[in-house]
Amino acid sequence: MYDVIIIGAGVCGAAVARELSKYQLKVLCLEKENDVANGTSKANSGIVHAGYDPKPGTLMAKYNVLGNQLIQQLAKDLDIPYRKSGSLVLAFDEQDMQTIKQLYQQGIENGVPELSLISKEEVKALEPNLTEEIKGALYAKSAGIISPWELAIAQFDNAVDNGVEVELEQQVVDIQKQEEYFTVITEHHGKTQQFQAAFIVNAAGVHTDTICAFISQPKFQIVPNKGQYFLLDKSQGDLVTRVIFQCPSKAGKGVLVAPTVHGNLIVGPDAVDIEDPEDVSTTAKQLAYIQRVASKTCDKIQYRESIRNFAGVRAQGLIDEFIIEAAPETDRFINVANIKSPGLTASPAIAIDVVKMMEKAGLRLIKKSNYLSTRSMIRFKELSPEEKQKIIQQDHRYGKVICRCETVTEGEIVAVIHAPVPATTLDAVKRRCQAGMGRCQGGFCSPRVLDILARERNVAPETICKDKAGSYILTEKTHKG
16 A cells, blocks of 8 residues: 555656655556656757746746755755756747736746847847847746756656656556545556555646546546657757747747757747647647747748657647646545646645645655755766776776767766666667767667666566657567677
8 A cells, every 4th residue: 555656657757756855655656658758748848938928827837946946955955957058938029028028027926037028130149049029028038958857867867866766668547436445447468457555646747637537527627739840969069058939928938049058049930739748759840930020039940950859749738737636535635737848847846735735635745854955967978087987997897888879888888877867778778868860860879778678677678669668669670690
């Protein structure tokens, strides 16, 4: 019997897991994919929003501003790539100028620090590569950029270090409510399993309405909304130094141009409602649309330097507000739903209130005396020559570079394979230590990473997947040798 079961291992599930791990509780997270952060959380812009966009008085405004502050410390504690870059919302005409003035007033009301309206000349002084059509901008110095998947992975690693359990490839197929607890029924590799808990946190992203329906008629509906992106090589990474937005519309925050914490340039997304919440395909039509819209911001982007296109699916509801509330039938089942932008930024703040809601409903919180609040990573390329020499002497595998594009060593790959939430696929390794994230996108290092995975996990190479379950790389020998 668990005290709490979290359904969904995205950024919100991760934040709740880490927050609960501070207390003497038995906690389990169930995830249908074969890795954490393998849905919306791995496929977004990675922006830490300042908080001027949500309407004052909403949960989105409250959690955005607080989450922005929390993430800065979280990134230090858990060694997550993060930079307080600042952001600009550009105005191109008088209507846009009125919009950014309204956003400024909202930001002031929401408590956003370091917010100002600046002229075209000031914008160009900050970002000389932007187009000449700009009239002015809203400048938010508190905005930032982060590695979105690492935000989730790091919190799960830390939570597991503090006793939280994570079960992957567990598809929830039913939830039965008893008087004092819930029974969660899952399907795992074709077999049915059962887990019991006193409390449930439903953080299942695009599937939150489906999970809620097992015990209650949901008062919300999720409409999957897809956004596509360009990821450009590091040769384009310094084209802008801040997150550059155009004025928001009913479709969302619009197409942005921004640096990433790993030195690339990201451009996108669009926003298209879709029927299949698992559809992450990209299309030439929508990518062309993104290029066309982004050219208004910056016409110097060299799209021939694009190294990957990808898409993510937003868990977007019918209302413009987060849904953080208990089910009508019981205050022991908490829905964390409709977590669209600024959900990534808001997630640490959401987690704090979710835990408070459970405490109010009867969850006994006793703080651990031995809570481990930090996590660290060895990133070989960031070490000094002396530090590199020292670690190679301690472990010779750090002297063997596997991914040349990103200078990732065998030692780093082995470390993430044996992490608290271990990497079991090529893309899981990629998300944790950047092997395969560079210009060639794993063209050279993938076979070597596959061999290391098979060796360290003591499994046949044919069982290693690229990413999600079933994405096998090797099937059979083409000739006898």
